[in-house]
Amino acid sequence: MNSNLMQNLIxxxxxxxxxxxxxxxxGLPLEPGGKTELETALTLNLNALAExxxxxxxxxxxxxxxxGSGPGHLAIFGYDPLQYQIGRGAMxxxxxxxxxxxxxxxxxxxxxxxDTDGRIxxxxxxxxxxxxxxxxxxxxxxxRIEGAQIFIEPVKEHRFAFIIRSxxxxxxxxxxxxxxxxxxxxxxIALNPDSEKSARYVNQFIISAQKLLVDKHPANMILLRxxxxxxxxxxxxxxxxLKAAAIALNGMYRGVARLxxxxxxxxxxxxxxDQFVTLEExxxxxxxxxxxxxxxxxxxxxxxxxxxxxxxEEVDALIPRLLALKPDVVIVGGDHSSPSVLxxxxxxPVPVLLFSQYVRADRLAEFGEHACTHGSLGTxxxxxxxxxxxxxxxxxxxxxx
Amino acid sequence: MNSNLMQNLIxxxxxxxxxxxxxxxxGLPLEPGGKTELETALTLNLNALAExxxxxxxxxxxxxxxxGSGPGHLAIFGYDPLQYQIGRGAMxxxxxxxxxxxxxxxxxxxxxxxDTDGRIxxxxxxxxxxxxxxxxxxxxxxxRIEGAQIFIEPVKEHRFAFIIRSxxxxxxxxxxxxxxxxxxxxxxIALNPDSEKSARYVNQFIISAQKLLVDKHPANMILLRxxxxxxxxxxxxxxxxLKAAAIALNGMYRGVARLxxxxxxxxxxxxxxDQFVTLEExxxxxxxxxxxxxxxxxxxxxxxxxxxxxxxEEVDALIPRLLALKPDVVIVGGDHSSPSVLxxxxxxPVPVLLFSQYVRADRLAEFGEHACTHGSLGTxxxxxxxxxxxxxxxxxxxxxx
Numbered sequence: 151m152n153s154n155l156m157q158n159l160i161x162x163x164x165x166x167x168x169x170x171x172x173x174x175x176x177g178l179p180l181e182p183g184g185k186t187e188l189e190t191a192l193t194l195n196l197n198a199l200a201e202x203x204x205x206x207x208x209x210x211x212x213x214x215x216x217x218g219s220g221p222g223h224l225a226i227f228g229y230d231p232l233q234y235q236i237g238r239g240a241m242x243x244x245x246x247x248x249x250x251x252x253x254x255x256x257x258x259x260x261x262x263x264x265d266t267d268g269r270i271x272x273x274x275x276x277x278x279x280x281x282x283x284x285x286x287x288x289x290x291x292x293x294r295i296e297g298a299q300i301f302i303e304p305v306k307e308h309r310f311a312f313i314i315r316s317x318x319x320x321x322x323x324x325x326x327x328x329x330x331x332x333x334x335x336x337x338x339i340a341l342n343p344d345s346e347k348s349a350r351y352v353n354q355f356i357i358s359a360q361k362l363l364v365d366k367h368p369a370n371m372i373l374l375r376x377x378x379x380x381x382x383x384x385x386x387x388x389x390x391x392l393k394a395a396a397i398a399l400n401g402m403y404r405g406v407a408r409l410x411x412x413x414x415x416x417x418x419x420x421x422x423x424d425q426f427v428t429l430e431e432x433x434x435x436x437x438x439x440x441x442x443x444x445x446x447x448x449x450x451x452x453x454x455x456x457x458x459x460x461x462x463e464e465v466d467a468l469i470p471r472l473l474a475l476k477p478d479v480v481i482v483g484g485d486h487s488s489p490s491v492l493x494x495x496x497x498x499p500v501p502v503l504l505f506s507q508y509v510r511a512d513r514l515a516e517f518g519e520h521a522c523t524h525g526s527l528g529t530x531x532x533x534x535x536x537x538x539x540x541x542x543x544x545x546x547x548x549x550x551x
Numbered sequence: 552m553n554s555n556l557m558q559n560l561i562x563x564x565x566x567x568x569x570x571x572x573x574x575x576x577x578g579l580p581l582e583p584g585g586k587t588e589l590e591t592a593l594t595l596n597l598n599a600l601a602e603x604x605x606x607x608x609x610x611x612x613x614x615x616x617x618x619g620s621g622p623g624h625l626a627i628f629g630y631d632p633l634q635y636q637i638g639r640g641a642m643x644x645x646x647x648x649x650x651x652x653x654x655x656x657x658x659x660x661x662x663x664x665x666d667t668d669g670r671i672x673x674x675x676x677x678x679x680x681x682x683x684x685x686x687x688x689x690x691x692x693x694x695r696i697e698g699a700q701i702f703i704e705p706v707k708e709h710r711f712a713f714i715i716r717s718x719x720x721x722x723x724x725x726x727x728x729x730x731x732x733x734x735x736x737x738x739x740i741a742l743n744p745d746s747e748k749s750a751r752y753v754n755q756f757i758i759s760a761q762k763l764l765v766d767k768h769p770a771n772m773i774l775l776r777x778x779x780x781x782x783x784x785x786x787x788x789x790x791x792x793l794k795a796a797a798i799a800l801n802g803m804y805r806g807v808a809r810l811x812x813x814x815x816x817x818x819x820x821x822x823x824x825d826q827f828v829t830l831e832e833x834x835x836x837x838x839x840x841x842x843x844x845x846x847x848x849x850x851x852x853x854x855x856x857x858x859x860x861x862x863x864e865e866v867d868a869l870i871p872r873l874l875a876l877k878p879d880v881v882i883v884g885g886d887h888s889s890p891s892v893l894x895x896x897x898x899x900p901v902p903v904l905l906f907s908q909y910v911r912a913d914r915l916a917e918f919g920e921h922a923c924t925h926g927s928l929g930t931x932x933x934x935x936x937x938x939x940x941x942x943x944x945x946x947x948x949x950x951x952x
Contacts, residue, residue, distance in 0.1 A: 178909060178911060179911075182603050182908065182912055183602070183603065183912055183914060186911070207927075211950050212556070212557075212938065213931070213935040213938050213939050213942075214557070214935070214937075214938030214939040214940075214941060214942035214947055215556070215557070215560065215938065215942070215947065215950050216942070216947065216948070216949045216950065217949065217950055217951060218949050218950060218951035218952045219951075219952070220951050220952055221950055221951035222951075231950075231951065232556065235951065236951065236952070237952075238952045241951075241952040242952075376952075489909075491909075492909065494949075495949055496909075496942075497939070497942040497947070498911060499927075519911055520911075520913075520914070520927075523911075523913070523927040524925070528929060529927070529928075529929045
């Protein structure tokens with residue numbers, strides 16, 4: 151849909167929308183013809199909600215395409231994931247909860263090992279401990295580049311996020327990581343004239359890093375790849391007129407929510423229950439809540455069918471608390487599928503449920519892949535969900551006279 | 552979908568895909584509310600396969616649009632049939648198994664009858680025998696055009712394919728066939744400056760043909776129409792990373808398969824059984840097999856409901872041999888519908904079945920138009936089938952981080 155069309159039709163209302171995303175929700179049966187994780191889970195509350203809802207399946211990107219978490223979320227948030235691309239460096243920075251701004255250029259960083267001739271002997275520096283990483287990251291942050299600011303955010307083992315902040319940076323840069331051992335790291339090259347300053351700054355940083363790390367073997371050098379600035383997206387306020395809040399525990403999801411202008415709420419713990427407490431405590435202050443559940447994807451990627459089933463049941467148990475808040479619209483869905491038999495994200499359409507007092511309820515008292523196949527929403531692009539949620543929240547006025 | 556998107560995500564795998572196309576598969580019941588040809592056919596093997604598959608219906612071109620065989624096939628092969636158009640002349644040449652190259656300009660030719668004043672008296676030359684056509688075609692091939700090569704490929708009765716080969720030819724040409732009698736054939740006119748050389752060559756050929764045929768009444772003149780060069784399509788190898796083979800008996804389908812870079816296999820006979828033998832013999836050497844069944848369409852176009860039912864049953868009987876090869880992905884579908892009550896191609900969506908170990912099986916133990924209406928694939932553009940087949944063959948990697 152033309153996104154300006156909807157933006158022009160947005161009206162204000164007192165209604166509240168909750169989008170509950172179970173990461174990697176869609177699944178597959180263990181045996182052909184069997185039940186998926188969602189169908190196996192005992193979900194009395196979701197089933198009861200499904201009976202009063204419209205059901206369907208969402209396609210995050212395109213038929214057959216397996217989404218990463220970034221594009222999967224952008225799609226369910228209503229942004230065309232092919233128009234707005236979040237590069238790998240930006241995802242890495244978002245993943246450690248770094249607040250990427252418009253002047254920031256990010257990259258994925260590795261500590262690596264080099265020999266006395268500067269040739270790479272181990273691209274992952276023997277997977278140094280995260281504690282060592284943290285110390286070395288603080289060391290790298292002492293590097294000064296005239297006209298720019300440097301941030302090094304440790305991730306895990308040998309990995310870190312590299313961010314350089316300066317006006318006018320550009321991400322059309324080659325990578326320093328040659329992706330093999332036995333050769334020296336590559337100089338970073340500007341891939342167009344607009345990125346020459348960026349290349350100069352980054353190369354200055356790399357040379358300084360090499361000097362600083364010279365006696366830190368196995369972590370005596372760095373590699374940078376996936377240079378990316380963050381796309382600038384219209385915010386939920388601009389696009390939908392929504393004051394939106396995100397309740398997510400993991401950096402990447404908090405980051406993507408921040409990108410679309412959601413206020414990322416502090417959660418006083420790391421359980422699903424803590425997330426629901428945060429929802430309840432902030433209920434009066436926002437129009438829209440994005441609540442992200444990570445465990446469903448984690449177990450899917452681990453290939454743990456039963457774990458994913460339990461993670462879904464844990465969510466189901468909290469549905470009454472959500473409904474007790476009397477939301478006007480509830481979306482329950484996912485950013486992509488992560489079937490445990492595949493141990494990875496997958497291309498399969500994702501079950502979705504849309505509840506409001508104005509939906510034509512499908513009378514299918516089950517929330518599962520097969521029930522959703524027969525739902526009235528059909529199998530639709532994920533980007534269609536937000537317009538329908540807004541309509542059900544009486545937040546879109548008539549088009550034309 | 553953006554086709555570059557998918558091309559960039561293609562990864563290699565050892566998996567094999569079989570696309571079994573029953574030409575004109577979709578049908579209609581003889582009486583309202585009755586069963587279609589496919590639903591009438593006793594298809595125990597296809598029904599058993601359907602139970603383990605995702606079902607749906609494909610729209611080859613657009614809602615309400617009846618496809619020709621060329622665009623119908625391009626769509627199911629995954630090429631936008633509105634972007635890539637195969638003109639009538641090119642289809643005629645492909646139909647007689649002529650290997651059209653980038654320097655070839657093709658047209659549909661007719662022998663016709665003219666009176667002593669050169670006015671057309673019969674546009675089909677009294678439908679001369681194909682044997683006479685063959686003799687006259689050899690005669691026309693003796694015509695020499697400086698800088699070009701001429702090929703005349705007899706079709707049936709009065710029809711032939713005309714091909715002229717020379718660098719820089721262009722198909723923006725008017726037709727010589729006035730589509731009525733009592734007037735002389737028209738000179739071929741260049742419709743833009745780029746086609747002036749082509750017009751000159753073709754007119755030279757027509758004048759020479761008229762002289763050669765002067766005493767060959769009723770076939771004493773020719774008419775040319777539908778001038779077309781072949782579109783240049785990205786090959787299956789480039790687009791999908793697939794080493795693809797075509798097993799088709801009829802020239803047109805062999806030709807379209809060749810256009811998309813499939814290797815057209817020799818079949819040692821003209822039965823469906825011979826085609827399956829070819830599939831078995833070549834199983835190790837390709838990643839993708841397109842197997843084309845013509846009879847379903849032939850009977851549909853003849854208005855022979857029972858004949859089409861039998862043709863489908865004949866295919867069903869061979870399904871166990873296909874499955875014995877243990878393909879990773881099987882598509883069973885059609886290029887368009889040819890309901891016998893219409894005695895022609897039609898606009899109706901075409902039943903399709905997608906089998907792999909990773910589909911969410913619809914548990915619909917029937918392969919037919921109504922069952923497919925309830926399938927999880929939905930009613931979708933035919934071009935979506937290949938991305939889903941590739942995904943199920945684990946040949947598409949993740950989009951974005």
